[in-house]
Amino acid sequence: MGEWQGLFFWGFLLVFGAVMYLVVPRSKDEAGFFRGHDDQGRPASEWALMLSIFISWIFAKSVTNAANLGATYGVVGGLAYAAYWLSIPVAGLVIYRLRTREGATGLVPFLIRKYGRGAALAFSLAILVRLFNEVWSNTAVVGGYYGAGGSAGFIGAALLFTAAVLIYSLKGGLRSSIFSDVIQAIVFILFLGVVLAYVLPAHSPGVLLSQGRFAMDAGVDLLLVALLQTLSYPFHDPVLTDRGFITREKSMLRAFIVAGVLGFVAIFAFSLVGVHARLQGIAASGNVPAEVARGLGVAGYFAMIVVMVTSAGSTLDSTFTSLSKLVARELPLLAGRMPSPRAMTVGSLTMVAFALLGNLPMIAGTDILKATTISGTMVIGLAPIFLFSGRVGHSPLSFHLAFWPGIALGVLQAMNLIPAGWAIGTGKYAILLGTNLYGLALCTAGFFLPLLMPRYRAPTGLGGRGMPA
Numbered sequence: 001m002g003e004w005q006g007l008f009f010w011g012f013l014l015v016f017g018a019v020m021y022l023v024v025p026r027s028k029d030e031a032g033f034f035r036g037h038d039d040q041g042r043p044a045s046e047w048a049l050m051l052s053i054f055i056s057w058i059f060a061k062s063v064t065n066a067a068n069l070g071a072t073y074g075v076v077g078g079l080a081y082a083a084y085w086l087s088i089p090v091a092g093l094v095i096y097r098l099r100t101r102e103g104a105t106g107l108v109p110f111l112i113r114k115y116g117r118g119a120a121l122a123f124s125l126a127i128l129v130r131l132f133n134e135v136w137s138n139t140a141v142v143g144g145y146y147g148a149g150g151s152a153g154f155i156g157a158a159l160l161f162t163a164a165v166l167i168y169s170l171k172g173g174l175r176s177s178i179f180s181d182v183i184q185a186i187v188f189i190l191f192l193g194v195v196l197a198y199v200l201p202a203h204s205p206g207v208l209l210s211q212g213r214f215a216m217d218a219g220v221d222l223l224l225v226a227l228l229q230t231l232s233y234p235f236h237d238p239v240l241t242d243r244g245f246i247t248r249e250k251s252m253l254r255a256f257i258v259a260g261v262l263g264f265v266a267i268f269a270f271s272l273v274g275v276h277a278r279l280q281g282i283a284a285s286g287n288v289p290a291e292v293a294r295g296l297g298v299a300g301y302f303a304m305i306v307v308m309v310t311s312a313g314s315t316l317d318s319t320f321t322s323l324s325k326l327v328a329r330e331l332p333l334l335a336g337r338m339p340s341p342r343a344m345t346v347g348s349l350t351m352v353a354f355a356l357l358g359n360l361p362m363i364a365g366t367d368i369l370k371a372t373t374i375s376g377t378m379v380i381g382l383a384p385i386f387l388f389s390g391r392v393g394h395s396p397l398s399f400h401l402a403f404w405p406g407i408a409l410g411v412l413q414a415m416n417l418i419p420a421g422w423a424i425g426t427g428k429y430a431i432l433l434g435t436n437l438y439g440l441a442l443c444t445a446g447f448f449l450p451l452l453m454p455r456y457r458a459p460t461g462l463g464g465r466g467m468p469a
Contacts, residue, residue, distance in 0.1 A: 009146065009305060013157065016309060017164025023183065024168050024176035033173030033344050034325050035246045044178050046251040049243060052181035052318075053088060053259035055188055056239050058266060059134070060141035060312035066267045067288040070274025073219030074212020078271025080219050083226035084233065085263035091234035092256025094386050095244035101390065106245050107235065108330040114389055115399035117334050122403060124331060126379060127236050131326070134239070134319040135162070135358025138312040143362065144287055145305050150365065158362055165313050166355045169320040170348050174242070177317045184310040189266075191310070194303040196269060199276045199292065211275050216425030221433045224424075228436045229376040232383035232406075238322040239315065270307075320351040377432065378410025380440050384447035392451065401446030409439045 027033040036044045044052070062081070069077030098104035102114075111120040139158035140149075147153025168176055200208065214220055234240050244252055274288045282291050293304035324347030329339045340346055381402040392398050412418050413435050422434035 009302065010157070010160075012302070012305065013160050013164060013309070016313070017160075017167060020164070020180050020183075020313070021168040021171060024172050024179045027172040027175045027344075030329075030343055032175040033347065034321075034329055036174040036178045036243075037246075038175065043247040046247065046255050048178055048182050049247055049252065050255035050259045050262075051185040052178045052314075053240065053243055053255060054262045054266075055181045055185035055311065055314040056177075056243075056318040057085065057088060057259070057263055057315075058188065058311045059138060059315045060308045061137045062267065063270050063307065063311050064141055064287055064289055066271040067274035067277070067292070069219070069222070070271035071277045071282070071288045072274070073222075074275055074278060075209055075268075075271070076212040076214060076219035076223065078268045078275065080223035080226055081271060082264045082268040083223055084230065085260050085267055086227070087230040087234035088240065088260030088263060089257045090230050091240055091244065092253045092260070094235075095241065095256075096249055096253045098386070098389070099245070099249050104245075106330065107238075107241050108326075109333060110389075111399070112333060114392075114394060115385070116394070116396035117336075119396055119399035119403070121334050122400075123236075123382075124326065124334065126407075127238055127326065128323075130236055131238065131319050131323050132354065132358055133361075134315060135354060136360070136362035138315050138319075139359055140362045141287075142308055142312050144290055145293075145301075145308060155363055159359060161309065161312070162316070162355050162359060165316045166320065166351060169317045169351055173324060173344070173347065174246070174321045177321045178243075180317060181314050184314040188307060188310040188314075191303050191306040192266065192270065195273065195300070195307055198300045198303070199273055202276065203279055207279065208272055208275050211278060215427075216430070217427035219427070221425050221427040221429040225376075225429055225433050225436050228433075228440060229380065231387065231440070232380045233376045235382040235386050236379045238326060239318040242322050242325060320354065323354050324348065324350045375410050375414070377413050377435055377439065378407050380409070380436055381406030381443035381446075383440060384444040388444075388447060391448070395450050397450045398447045401449055402443040405446055406439060406443050409435055409442075 025032075025038070028039060031037040031041060032039070062084075066078060066081045069081050071077075073080070095104075098110060102110065104110035108120050108124060111123055139162050140154075142161045143149075143154040143156075143158035146157035147155075168180065172179070212218060244256070246252075247255070270289075273292055277288050277292050282288070282295075289304055289308070293301045327350040328343040328347035332339050381404070384402050385399055409418070413432065418431050418435050420431070422438060423430035424434045424437065
């Protein structure tokens with residue numbers, strides 16, 4: 001990369017932050033900052049919500065993973081990773097039911113009422129870890145296009161990118177996040193088209209789609225894992241679920257369904273970059289898109305950077321706004337208090353704190369939290385908790401007997417302590433598949449177990465009181 005090219009790429013980060021700050025609206029009250037309403041109190045439009053959900057779930061790390069799996073398993077790898085985006089319609093359908101049949105106004109208030117404050121606290125800690133990890137995992141991807149991991153260019157670009165996103169997020173909270181998401185979604189789609197136009201013409205559609213084979217040891221095991229985790233994975237991501245409570249129920253549901261379909265298509269399309277790398281003999285690595293981009297010339301490399309910055313930016317600003325809402329408005333409820341009158345100030349300070357703390361793993365090396373990251377396996381117990389909530393009254397024990405076995409299995413999985421006999425098939429993800437299938441059955445059984453023991457069930461209607469967690 002020449003000197004002028006380097007200055008151009010660094011300048012793009014500055015321009016990105018400046019433009020976003022100038023164009024996003026400022027929130028004047030909590031309805032705008034935490035719920036995305038405009039100055040007249042109107043919620044986001046259905047199309048704005050759909051584009052926001054779509055781009056917020058196109059994480060920079062996810063785009064990279066899609067290409068990496070495409071390089072390893074061909075189109076099967078792309079389908080396996082794209083299947084996670086079916087989580088969005090699942091979340092939309094469940095949130096629609098929670099709102100229309102159980103009167104839910106948010107997941108944390110719903111959990112307090114349905115399963116007790118101990119349940120809501122456990123859930124909140126899980127999503128705090130999730131949001132913390134979203135900070136460094138996205139900034140690190142952007143940094144990877146400016147230097148090797150740990151280098152001054154890598155860290156400098158990641159921190160500059162973080163500052164750019166933080167500044168415009170502080171201006172408007174969720175309102176500015178949704179507004180910027182619409183812009184970033186359009187830019188992402190355009191530049192994704194540019195990247196694919198550089199890469200895909202080298203091969204015929206038949207050649208691209210023939211790469212890979214449908215076998216358990218060739219990525220199908222991961223596809224099955226993804227399909228199982230769609231039943232639980234979306235509920236521990238407030239970036240997604242917060243958007244389920246800010247517009248009318250039917251508008252929300254349509255937006256979630258369309259966003260999920262678009263996300264599936266976009267992720268599978270980008271996985272073809274990895275399939276191209278496979279056909280070109282580019283070795284599968286931790287960042288296949290960067291390896292491909294280096295062979296596309298300056299214009300192609302820049303297009304890839306735009307794709308990554310827009311996808312990472314949309315996720316990071318949504319992460320900041322979800323953190324601010326969780327800390328400023330929902331954690332006080334766990335202590336039985338109403339949110340502070342200065343909730344917007346508390347939310348803004350939360351964004352700043354996590355912008356600083358959330359990048360420490362990136363600076364130290366992104367593997368630092370590998371053993372403790374809340375993975376899809378760890379939250380499989382959320383599936384029965386939300387899918388079957390209508391089958392129980394106020395039942396804290398149902399929550400804990402579903403939630404904690406999933407956490408335990410996720411920890412055992414991370415420590416490679418799951419028995420080999422749990423494996424399904426012989427592929428790389430055989431044990432992961434077995435853990436998720438048998439674990440989901442175990443968590444579901446635990447959820448329904450209190451129904452057989454009436455003395456352990458709290459009566460319906462006790463609100464946040466019930467069995468101690």
